[in-house]
């Protein structure tokens with residue numbers, strides 16, 4: 208496997224996108240520190256030295272873009288398994304791709320894609336896990352946590368990184384062979400969103416409904432008060 212390690216980098220996702228055209232499927236990039244770590248929706252991602260796993264994977268699956276976005280959820284399932292394996296603590300998935308412990312976010316996933324309408328050139332899955340972070344900036348207090356805060360232990364990041372790469376590879380293969388439906392049950396089992404009320408933005412309006420299912424395509428099925436059922440493909444859903 209192609210594995211690149213940096214002491215310091217702007218963002219592993221940015222670097223991954225830069226080298227992706229000539230990189231092989233499965234290339235992993237890990238940094239001790241990111242100077243401009245990015246989150247979803249243009250947000251900043253705190254990525255201090257040695258405090259977490261800042262990892263990006265370059266994938267070149269033979270898929271259409273709307274199939275490839277499901278890889279985010281494949282990654283989320285792998286992370287939940289690895290956190291259990293290495294830190295011996297249960298986490299769950301806030302659909303589609305935040306990993307949460309005790310209602311606080313411990314890991315975020317940023318998936319970026321390059322391709323045409325019917326074909327993906329490459330996809331970059333960025334995973335950020337707060338491992339040994341002890342305090343968060345004020346705006347994240349109450350919202351973010353780390354494995355160390357939750358377990359009361361300092362954790363070795365190497366075995367956790369290795370476990371994530373192994374688990375992801377396992378589920379990635381299953382997904383490529385059998386499709387998302389083969390991962391669906393785990394997504395549902397690990398989901399913290401199912402059977403909860405969620406806020407969904409539809410045409411700029413905030414609507415509250417109940418999440419009742421994750422379908423064979425990884426979409427969230429939400430039923431609203433008026434009985435209307437909607438299939439939510441992505442976007443910001445908050446409990």
Ligand code: BTN
Nearest residue numbers: 218220244245246247315333335
């Ligand atoms: C989010 O929840 O908003 C997604 C956070 C993703 C953070 C990871 S850390 C490794 C990779 N490089 C980045 O700049 N971001 C992702």
